[in-house]
Structures are given as structure tokens and as C-alpha cells.
Amino acid sequence: MFHSPFGITLMLSFVTASILTLLGAPIAYGIAFSNRLGSVAGEILVSLTLVFPPAVLGYFLMVCFSPDSVFGHLFERVFGHPLAFSFEGLVVASIIYSLPFAVQPLTQSFRSVPSSHLEMARILGAGRLTTFFRVLLPISLPGLLTGWVLSFAHTVGEFGVVLMVGGNIPGETRTLSIEAYEDLLSLDFANARKAVFALLLLSLVSLLGIQLLNRWRRSG
Amino acid sequence: MDAGKSGSGKGNGSRGFGILEPGQVLWMFLAGLLFCQMVLPSLSCAKDKPPLRIAAAADLEAILPKIAEAFTRKTGIPVSVSYGSSGVFFLQVRHHAPFDLFMSADAFYPARLVRLGDGVPGTDRIYARGGLVLWFSRKPELAPGVSPVKALSDPSFGKIALANPRVAPYGRASLHCLKVSGLVGTLRARWVLGDNVSQVAQYLETGAAGAGFLPVGLGEKLRTEKGWTWPVPGSCAPPLLQKMVVLKTSSRQEAAKSFESFVTGPSGQAFFRKAGYGR
Numbered sequence: 287m288f289h290s291p292f293g294i295t296l297m298l299s300f301v302t303a304s305i306l307t308l309l310g311a312p313i314a315y316g317i318a319f320s321n322r323l324g325s326v327a328g329e330i331l332v333s334l335t336l337v338f339p340p341a342v343l344g345y346f347l348m349v350c351f352s353p354d355s356v357f358g359h360l361f362e363r364v365f366g367h368p369l370a371f372s373f374e375g376l377v378v379a380s381i382i383y384s385l386p387f388a389v390q391p392l393t394q395s396f397r398s399v400p401s402s403h404l405e406m407a408r409i410l411g412a413g414r415l416t417t418f419f420r421v422l423l424p425i426s427l428p429g430l431l432t433g434w435v436l437s438f439a440h441t442v443g444e445f446g447v448v449l450m451v452g453g454n455i456p457g458e459t460r461t462l463s464i465e466a467y468e469d470l471l472s473l474d475f476a477n478a479r480k481a482v483f484a485l486l487l488l489s490l491v492s493l494l495g496i497q498l499l500n501r502w503r504r505s506g
Numbered sequence: 507m508d509a510g511k512s513g514s515g516k517g518n519g520s521r522g523f524g525i526l527e528p529g530q531v532l533w534m535f536l537a538g539l540l541f542c543q544m545v546l547p548s549l550s551c552a553k554d555k556p557p558l559r560i561a562a563a564a565d566l567e568a569i570l571p572k573i574a575e576a577f578t579r580k581t582g583i584p585v586s587v588s589y590g591s592s593g594v595f596f597l598q599v600r601h602h603a604p605f606d607l608f609m610s611a612d613a614f615y616p617a618r619l620v621r622l623g624d625g626v627p628g629t630d631r632i633y634a635r636g637g638l639v640l641w642f643s644r645k646p647e648l649a650p651g652v653s654p655v656k657a658l659s660d661p662s663f664g665k666i667a668l669a670n671p672r673v674a675p676y677g678r679a680s681l682h683c684l685k686v687s688g689l690v691g692t693l694r695a696r697w698v699l700g701d702n703v704s705q706v707a708q709y710l711e712t713g714a715a716g717a718g719f720l721p722v723g724l725g726e727k728l729r730t731e732k733g734w735t736w737p738v739p740g741s742c743a744p745p746l747l748q749k750m751v752v753l754k755t756s757s758r759q760e761a762a763k764s765f766e767s768f769v770t771g772p773s774g775q776a777f778f779r780k781a782g783y784g785r
Binding site: 345348349351352353354368370371449450453454455456457460468470471472473 | 561568587590594604708728
């Protein structure tokens with residue numbers, strides 16, 4: 287199951303979205319509450335991957351992950367295998383690639399929290415951390431979950447980065463989108479239909495999740 | 507501290523945000539991560555009998571599965587093949603992609619890998635002599651003695667598909683044929699470039715292009731009931747020497763070498779001959 291393209295895609299998207307949500311909260315906090323210059327710089331930096339061609343980004347990541355680079359070498363020393371062309375490499379690449387999708391909804395959510403709420407909490411004696419976890423995050427929960435679903439969906443459809451960093455290795459880094467592409471190009475339409483159907487299913491579930499979240503947010 | 511936590515949770519609930527507490531969400535994520543941590547090793551760890559990993563040029567998609575199957579039947583070594591552009595694989599091998607053998611669509615990349623120290627010296631061997639076919643959506647009407655390549659200038663064929671000459675060896679050969687025939691100037695506005703030969707086959711299969719250049723192997727695979735193919739003679743496009751090379755990072759160089767011997771041996775070559783390749 288976990289070696290099938292479907293299993294790999296599902297696992298990759300789940301792990302990526304989850305790590306991104308944890309990682310995205312402090313980043314979004316930084317962007318939402320720093321001074322104007324810092325927040326502009328942060329937002330540009332986070333959104334850089336939106337405009338960068340995926341295959342080019344993938345190439346740069348592959349170079350960074352290869353054992354020839356300092357980072358890749360360090361990873362190999364610690365974990366015993368190179369980061370490039372492994373599932374872990376795909377996870378790190380997807381985190382970078384899908385970063386804006388997790389951070390942006392959360393930043394919007396943070397910004398829409400009335401500052402009086404936060405000031406009130408501080409006046410009543412709550413520390414910064416307590417305010418973050420007990421006031422800001424609960425109010426922004428829909429944004430947090432939207433970020434999770436969006437980055438999940440974005441990772442499902444990822445193609446160029448995965449092809450470059452992963453190397454299309456069956457059972458390890460061949461995801462559904464690569465499988466669908468390969469089946470289509472090799473004129474194997476029967477298998478392509480299966481892969482496309484699975485992709486469609488995952489997309490529909492994610493999009494349904496976003497709709498439900500929006501509904502919840504409006505009612506909440 | 508704990509009592510305070512649950513208290514604030516209830517407070518959130520009454521404000522309409524409390525289907526899940528942030529603490530619960532955090533725990534769900536942590537549990538998910540833990541679950542993945544348990545499953546991940548099974549993903550990345552070497553299996554009992556790891557397959558021989560081959561990175562193969564896209565033109566082999568029609569023929570290599572059969573060869574690999576015959577090889578596995580004979581030796582018991584499982585084979586897993588990734589298909590793609592020779593150029594992309596070259597880049598990936600340069601950065602230690604975990605392949606054992608690289609089968610390129612030309613002789614340039616394998617020889618270069620040996621020179622750069624990523625290929626095992628002496629293992630870059632020619633495995634096929636690839637030729638081109640010119641595929642037309644219908645049989646072109648030609649005056650006797652006129653080369654079918656001239657029919658490309660007939661605008662009723664629509665777009666002309668070839669692989670991108672800058673990244674695909676077969677694309678270079680196609681461009682060479684057009685140049686020799688003096689058609690580059692008139693056709694430039696009508697051609698579409700595929701990233702690799704598989705994409706060209708797809709353009710032709712779907713009817714997006716009315717004519718195009720394909721490797722012989724893929725030309726066979728493309729539905730023969732529609733369309734008409736013409737084998738491009740060596741005078742128009744010189745045959746492509748296709749080389750393979752065992753990679754230095756491979757831990758299974760012996761198995762890779764035995765695959766090389768199988769491919770260049772009589773049983774492997776029979777597959778190529780059947781698909782229209784020369785040797």
C-alpha cells in the first residue's frame with residue numbers, strides 16, 4: 287500500500303501538510319505582527335515559490351540535497367542516506383514548495399483577530415506565549431486548518447519539483463502525478479485513467495474539506 | 507496549570523470556535539507525525555532484494571519492459587525502470603541519483619559521465635542503433651521519386667511534432683533531417699517541440715499534430731490502423747548510437763553489468779531488431 291503511487295502521494299501530502307502547519311504558525315505570526323518592512327519581506331520570501339518554475343526550483347533543491355553540498359553532506363552523515371532521491375527529500379522539497387499555502391491563510395486569520403482581544407489578554411496578565419496559544423490560535427483555527435488542507439491539496443498535484451528531486455523511482459518517489467504523466471505519455475490510457483481517477487478523488491476530498499471549513503468559518 | 511487549560515478550552519467553546527481545541531489539534535498533528543515516523547522507515551529502508559534500478563530514455567518505453575521481464579526470468583534479479591529525458595537523468599546522476607544503470611538515447615551523455623567520474627570506465631556500451639520514422643496522419647500524395655519528407659510542407663497536415671533538439675537526441679536527428687531537406691525555414695512556424703519523444707508520440711496520437719518524427723520503437727507502438735509511417739533513411743538522419751553505462755554510486759555493479767551483457771547479447775538484441783532498431 288505505502289509503496290504504491292497512491293500511498294506515497296497520500297503519505298507525502300499528509301506529512302508535508304502536518305509539518306507545514308506546525309512550521310507555518312510561527313512564520314505567519316512573524317509576518318502578521320512584525321513591522322511593515324519585516325512583514326513585506328517575509329511575505330515576499332514565503333511566496334517566492336509561487337512564481338518560481340517548479341522544475342527550476344526542483345533542480346536547485348536537488349543540488350542542495352546532493353551529498354556534494356554542505357547541507358546534503360550533513361544529512362547523509364546524520365541519517366546514513368542521501369536526502370536527494372528519497373522520500374524524506376520529497377517531504378523537505380514539498381514543505382518549501384507548499385509553504386505559501388500554509389502560511390498565507392494563517393497570516394490572514396492572525397491579522398483579522400481584533401487587537402483588543404490580544405491587548406485584553408496581555409492586560410489580564412497572560413504572557414506572549416499564553417496569548418498565542420490560548421487566544422490567537424483558537425480564534426485562528428479555521429485559518430490553520432485551511433492552511434493544512436490547501437498545502438495537502440497542493441502537494442497532491444505537485445509535479446516538477448517531485449520529478450527533479452525524486453527521480454521517479456518506482457515504490458519510493460513515484461507519486462500519482464508522475465505516474466499519470468508517464469502513463470499518458472506512454473499512451474497507456476487504461477492505467478492513466480486509474481491514476482487520474484485517484485488524483486481526482488484526492489482533489490475532490492481536499493476541495494470538499496476547504497468548502498466545509500469555509501462554511502464553518504462563516505457560521506463561527 | 508492543567509485546570510486552567512481545560513477552563514480556557516470551555517471558554518472557547520462558548521464563543522463558537524470550540525469544535526476542537528488548539529491543544530487537541532496539536533496532539534492530532536503530533537500523533538499523525540508519530541504514525542508517519544513509524545511508517546517512514548518501511549518506506550525508505552532497503553528491501554530484502556532491492557531491484558536493479560535503471561534510468562532509461564523515453565524511446566525505450568515500448569521495448570524495455572519486455573527485455574527487463576526476460577532478464578528477470580533468466581537471472582531472478584528484479585528490475586525497476588524509470589523513464590524520462592536523457593538530459594534530466596544526466597543531471598540527476600551527476601547529483602548521485604540512486605540508479606545502477608543509465609540507458610541514454612545517445613552516446614554523448616554516458617561517455618561524458620565516464621569522463622566526469624560518475625560512470626564506471628569501460629562499461630559505456632552501445633546497445634542499439636536508433637532510427638527515426640516520419641509519421642503522417644494519412645498517406646501523403648506524392649509525385650513518384652519525391653521524398654515523403656517534402657510532404658511536410660503541405661499545410662493540411664497542420665502542426666509538425668518533433669522532440670526538442672536542445673535536450674533530446676532524437677530531436678537533434680529530426681532537425682538534421684529537416685535541415686538536409688531544406689525545410690527548416692518553411693516549417694519553423696508550424697513545428698511543435700515535445701520535451702521528449704514520448705510527448706511527440708502523444709501529440710500525434712491525440713491529433714494535436716498531423717505529422718512528426720518518432721523513434722522506430724515508438725512508431726511501432728503508435729496505433730498503426732491510423733496514420734502512415736516512413737522510415738527516415740540514414741542519409742537524412744544519421745542513426746543514433748545509443749549507449750548505456752553502469753554508475754559508480756551503484757552498489758550492484760555486477761548485476762548491472764550482467765544486464766548490460768544480456769541487452770547486448772543475442773536474446774536482448776532480438777527485441778531491438780523486432781522493434782526496428784539496427785545494431
